[in-house]
Amino acid sequence: MPRATGRWSLVRRIAQVAVTTAFLGLVGWSVASRWDEVPAVLDELSVSGLLLAGLAAVAGALCGCLAWRAILADFGAELPLGGAARIFFVGQLAKYLPGKVWPILVQARLGRAYGVPGRASAAAALLAMLVTLGTGLLLTAVALPVLGDRAVADYWWVLLAVPPALLVLWPPLVNRILAALLRLARREPMPRPLSLRGIRGAVGWSLATWLGYGTHLWLLLADVGAGGPDLLLRSIGAFAGSWSVGFLLAVAPAGVGPREVALPLLLGPTVAGPTALVATVLSRLLLTLVDLLLPAVAISVQWSGRRLSGRLPGRVDGFRDAPAVTTERADGRTARYAAARALAGVRQLRRTATSPGRRTRRRAPGSR
Secondary structure (H helix, E strand, O other): OHHHHHHHHHHHHHHHHHHHHHHHHHHHHHHHHOOOOHHHHHOOOOHHHHHHHHHHHHHHHHHHHHHHHHHHHHHOOEOOHHHHHHHHHHHHHHHHOOOOOHHHHHHHHHHHHHOOOHHHHHHHHHHHHHHHHHHHHHHHHHHHHHHOHHHHHHHHHHHHHHHHHHHOOOHHHHHHHHHHHHHHOOOOOOOOOOOHHHHHHHHHHHHHHHHHHHHHHHHHHHHOOOOOOOHHHHHHHHHHHHHHHHHHHOOOHHHOOHHHHHHHHHHOOOOOHHHHHHHHHHHHHHHHHHHHHHHHHHHHHHHHHHHHHOOOOOOOEOOOOOOOOOOOOOOOOOHHHHHHHHHHHHHHHHHHHHOOOOOOOOOOOOOO
8 A cells, every 4th residue: 555655646746747847838838939029028027017016916925824814813813913924924835845735734833833723724724725716716707708708718617616616605614524524533623613704804815815916917917018997807817717727727836837828828818928928927936036035024024023022922812722821932942932831731730630520649559
């Protein structure tokens, strides 16, 4: 069995590399075949346009973090904004590894420093992905008529994923599924069930995420000469659709390849080919830069605040079943953390010793 599993893993990785290479090769061929038109498009670029597009991408990423934070808060953890940004954006770096599970695992590991149980971190990360996918599919469905007949003909199958995606927005069903999975895994139940209020907050921030990313694409397209009164709507729908295609195909890390193929095709009927290709490549480069920049900023802000205060981050509101004190360990300076945990353990022992029916005594060897 281990050999079969290892072989299957090797075959899957080879297939992922082959498919990703094929998609990137198709994008490269598209750019090369129209290279005579590309320089004229690049001449239209401006530094201000790139900066504004980058800021819009940053805004979209921040809204994505807040959507995840809203779900986690609904489960019972009120993370500080700085801590949430550190966990989310550092975890997002793992999406560039093959497989969808790595961001979930990294965020669960980082969340332990704030007393967040692994099951809650994993559930929040997974639900945030599904809410983002569901809202993206809904926006794609709304924008497909505007994107043209070819977009409908090539990507009609994306609409088939809309009904399952909508089920994620129904808290009673989500809570039942989570409870069943936790029972199968022999884990403790969630500290608090997901509520409609939490889903509404996540959906609102997810829609703001798509607005930010769509605006970043709109600014790029406008900077290279595209226009039209409905360009913003087309940009939002095309970006949401291409992201959803990359997520659903799941053949490459971070949707690299499928997204770059889908985005020009979705924009093609209404945006000139070279313009769409240049905007697609620039969008990928900007988003990759943002993915690298935001975790660095989150960590730097935390380090600077730590140096100014001269102490480790303080206590945060957590789960009912989380440790009583959840001070973060960092730089090997664990004295305060260890003392807090020891104090919490002593208090727990004292409560156990003084509560009726829980007193225990040491028996002598050989006694019954």
